[in-house]
Amino acid sequence: MGCTEGLFVIGHYYPACPEPELTYATSNHSDSGFLTVLIQDHVGGLQILHENKWIDVPPTNGALVVNIADLLQLITNDKFKSVNHRVLAKKIDPRTSVASFFRTHFREGTASTVYGPIKELLSEENPQIYQEITTRDYLTHYYNKGLDEEGRIKWYSHEQSKSCNS
Numbered sequence: 001m002g003c004t005e006g007l008f009v010i011g012h013y014y015p016a017c018p019e020p021e022l023t024y025a026t027s028n029h030s031d032s033g034f035l036t037v038l039i040q041d042h043v044g045g046l047q048i049l050h051e052n053k054w055i056d057v058p059p060t061n062g063a064l065v066v067n068i069a070d071l072l073q074l075i076t077n078d079k080f081k082s083v084n085h086r087v088l089a090k091k092i093d094p095r096t097s098v099a100s101f102f103r104t105h106f107r108e109g110t111a112s113t114v115y116g117p118i119k120e121l122l123s124e125e126n127p128q129i130y131q132e133i134t135t136r137d138y139l140t141h142y143y144n145k146g147l148d149e150e151g152r153i154k155w156y157s158h159e160q161s162k163s164c165n166s
Protein backbone atom coordinates (compact mmCIF):
# COMPACT_ATOMS: atom_id res chain seq x y z
CA MET A 1 0.00 0.00 0.00
CA GLY A 2 3.04 2.23 0.05
CA CYS A 3 2.59 3.28 3.68
CA THR A 4 6.32 3.47 4.27
CA GLU A 5 7.48 4.62 0.84
CA GLY A 6 6.96 8.30 1.44
CA LEU A 7 8.93 8.58 4.67
CA PHE A 8 9.58 12.25 5.31
CA VAL A 9 11.52 13.49 8.33
CA ILE A 10 11.28 17.04 9.66
CA GLY A 11 13.33 18.57 12.46
CA HIS A 12 11.44 21.38 14.17
CA TYR A 13 13.07 24.21 16.09
CA TYR A 14 10.66 26.52 17.90
CA PRO A 15 12.38 29.64 19.28
CA ALA A 16 11.33 30.93 22.70
CA CYS A 17 8.39 33.29 22.31
CA PRO A 18 8.07 36.56 24.30
CA GLU A 19 4.24 36.43 24.23
CA PRO A 20 3.26 32.75 24.04
CA GLU A 21 -0.38 33.43 24.93
CA LEU A 22 -0.85 35.23 21.60
CA THR A 23 0.16 32.36 19.34
CA TYR A 24 0.92 28.66 18.91
CA ALA A 25 4.16 26.96 17.99
CA THR A 26 2.04 24.75 15.71
CA SER A 27 -1.71 25.25 15.33
CA ASN A 28 -4.39 22.59 15.64
CA HIS A 29 -4.21 19.98 12.87
CA SER A 30 -4.14 16.28 12.09
CA ASP A 31 -1.34 14.88 9.94
CA SER A 32 -1.91 13.91 6.31
CA GLY A 33 -0.27 10.50 6.11
CA PHE A 34 -0.70 7.12 7.73
CA LEU A 35 1.34 7.42 10.93
CA THR A 36 3.69 9.97 12.46
CA VAL A 37 6.43 8.97 14.87
CA LEU A 38 7.59 11.91 16.94
CA ILE A 39 10.31 12.56 19.46
CA GLN A 40 10.21 15.78 21.48
CA ASP A 41 12.78 17.25 23.83
CA HIS A 42 12.26 18.04 27.53
CA VAL A 43 10.50 21.41 26.98
CA GLY A 44 7.02 20.01 26.23
CA GLY A 45 4.06 21.85 24.77
CA LEU A 46 2.56 19.09 22.61
CA GLN A 47 -1.16 18.60 23.22
CA ILE A 48 -3.76 16.27 21.72
CA LEU A 49 -7.49 16.88 21.45
CA HIS A 50 -9.40 14.19 23.33
CA GLU A 51 -13.16 14.41 23.94
CA ASN A 52 -13.03 18.11 23.11
CA LYS A 53 -10.32 18.84 25.69
CA TRP A 54 -6.67 19.63 25.07
CA ILE A 55 -4.49 17.10 26.92
CA ASP A 56 -0.74 17.56 27.49
CA VAL A 57 1.61 14.92 26.10
CA PRO A 58 4.40 15.27 28.65
CA PRO A 59 7.93 14.68 27.40
CA THR A 60 9.29 11.33 28.58
CA ASN A 61 12.95 10.62 28.11
CA GLY A 62 13.46 8.11 25.30
CA ALA A 63 9.75 7.83 24.47
CA LEU A 64 8.33 8.10 20.97
CA VAL A 65 4.87 9.53 20.32
CA VAL A 66 2.92 7.76 17.56
CA ASN A 67 0.09 9.75 15.98
CA ILE A 68 -2.55 8.23 13.75
CA ALA A 69 -2.98 10.43 10.69
CA ASP A 70 -5.86 11.11 8.28
CA LEU A 71 -4.99 8.64 5.53
CA LEU A 72 -4.95 5.75 8.03
CA GLN A 73 -8.39 6.86 9.17
CA LEU A 74 -9.56 6.88 5.55
CA ILE A 75 -8.20 3.43 4.58
CA THR A 76 -9.46 1.84 7.82
CA ASN A 77 -12.89 3.43 7.38
CA ASP A 78 -12.69 5.03 10.86
CA LYS A 79 -11.40 1.90 12.67
CA PHE A 80 -8.42 4.07 13.56
CA LYS A 81 -9.12 7.77 14.04
CA SER A 82 -6.58 10.49 13.40
CA VAL A 83 -5.68 12.73 16.30
CA ASN A 84 -5.83 16.51 16.31
CA HIS A 85 -2.82 18.04 17.98
CA ARG A 86 -1.05 21.35 18.47
CA VAL A 87 2.08 22.71 20.13
CA LEU A 88 1.98 25.55 22.66
CA ALA A 89 4.53 28.33 22.36
CA LYS A 90 6.95 28.63 25.28
CA LYS A 91 8.37 31.78 26.85
CA ILE A 92 11.66 30.61 28.30
CA ASP A 93 13.12 27.70 26.35
CA PRO A 94 13.36 26.99 22.66
CA ARG A 95 11.96 23.57 21.78
CA THR A 96 13.06 20.91 19.31
CA SER A 97 11.24 17.87 17.97
CA VAL A 98 11.76 15.44 15.12
CA ALA A 99 8.76 14.04 13.25
CA SER A 100 8.90 11.05 10.89
CA PHE A 101 5.88 11.08 8.62
CA PHE A 102 4.87 7.79 7.01
CA ARG A 103 2.80 9.19 4.22
CA THR A 104 2.06 9.37 0.55
CA HIS A 105 3.25 12.30 -1.50
CA PHE A 106 3.34 13.86 -4.94
CA ARG A 107 5.92 12.12 -6.97
CA GLU A 108 6.23 10.83 -10.50
CA GLY A 109 4.13 7.66 -10.53
CA THR A 110 2.29 8.14 -7.21
CA ALA A 111 0.06 11.15 -7.91
CA SER A 112 -2.58 8.90 -9.51
CA THR A 113 -2.42 6.14 -6.88
CA VAL A 114 -5.93 5.61 -5.54
CA TYR A 115 -6.65 5.21 -1.81
CA GLY A 116 -9.95 4.13 -0.32
CA PRO A 117 -11.27 2.07 2.59
CA ILE A 118 -9.86 -1.49 2.74
CA LYS A 119 -12.63 -3.69 1.32
CA GLU A 120 -12.21 -6.43 3.95
CA LEU A 121 -13.14 -3.92 6.66
CA LEU A 122 -16.49 -3.06 5.04
CA SER A 123 -19.78 -4.77 5.83
CA GLU A 124 -23.44 -3.96 6.25
CA GLU A 125 -22.74 -2.80 9.80
CA ASN A 126 -19.65 -0.92 8.68
CA PRO A 127 -20.56 0.75 5.37
CA GLN A 128 -18.00 2.65 3.34
CA ILE A 129 -17.57 6.18 4.74
CA TYR A 130 -14.89 7.55 2.46
CA GLN A 131 -14.76 7.69 -1.29
CA GLU A 132 -11.78 6.47 -3.27
CA ILE A 133 -9.42 9.31 -4.03
CA THR A 134 -6.12 9.82 -5.83
CA THR A 135 -3.04 10.99 -3.96
CA ARG A 136 -3.20 14.17 -6.02
CA ASP A 137 -6.76 15.05 -5.01
CA TYR A 138 -6.26 13.92 -1.42
CA LEU A 139 -3.22 16.12 -0.88
CA THR A 140 -4.58 19.05 -2.87
CA HIS A 141 -7.54 19.21 -0.53
CA TYR A 142 -5.41 18.64 2.56
CA TYR A 143 -3.08 21.52 1.80
CA ASN A 144 -5.82 23.84 0.51
CA LYS A 145 -7.69 23.55 3.79
CA GLY A 146 -4.74 24.70 5.89
CA LEU A 147 -4.07 24.18 9.58
CA ASP A 148 -6.69 24.98 12.17
CA GLU A 149 -9.67 24.34 9.91
CA GLU A 150 -12.43 21.95 10.87
CA GLY A 151 -13.56 18.96 8.91
CA ARG A 152 -10.61 18.09 6.70
CA ILE A 153 -11.15 14.33 6.96
CA LYS A 154 -14.92 14.72 6.63
CA TRP A 155 -14.49 16.21 3.18
CA TYR A 156 -13.34 12.84 1.83
CA SER A 157 -16.53 11.11 2.93
CA HIS A 158 -19.42 10.20 0.62
CA GLU A 159 -21.77 12.30 2.72
CA GLN A 160 -19.71 15.44 2.25
CA SER A 161 -19.13 14.88 -1.46
CA LYS A 162 -22.90 14.91 -2.02
CA SER A 163 -23.26 18.35 -0.48
CA CYS A 164 -19.95 19.93 -1.48
CA ASN A 165 -17.92 19.32 -4.56
CA SER A 166 -15.37 22.08 -4.15
Ligand SMILES: O=C(O)CCC(=O)C(=O)O
Pocket: 010, 012, 026, 031, 038, 040, 046, 085, 087, 096, 097, 099
Ligand atom coordinates in the same frame (compact mmCIF):
# COMPACT_ATOMS: atom_id res chain seq x y z
O1 LIG B 1 6.68 19.51 17.22
C1 LIG B 1 5.82 18.69 17.55
O2 LIG B 1 5.82 18.13 18.64
C2 LIG B 1 4.69 18.34 16.60
C3 LIG B 1 4.90 18.79 15.20
C4 LIG B 1 3.76 18.40 14.32
O3 LIG B 1 2.65 18.23 14.76
C5 LIG B 1 3.97 18.21 12.88
O4 LIG B 1 5.07 18.46 12.39
O5 LIG B 1 3.03 17.79 12.20
Ligand SMILES: [Fe+2]
Pocket: 029, 030, 031, 085
Ligand atom coordinates in the same frame (compact mmCIF):
# COMPACT_ATOMS: atom_id res chain seq x y z
FE1 LIG C 1 1.43 17.19 13.29
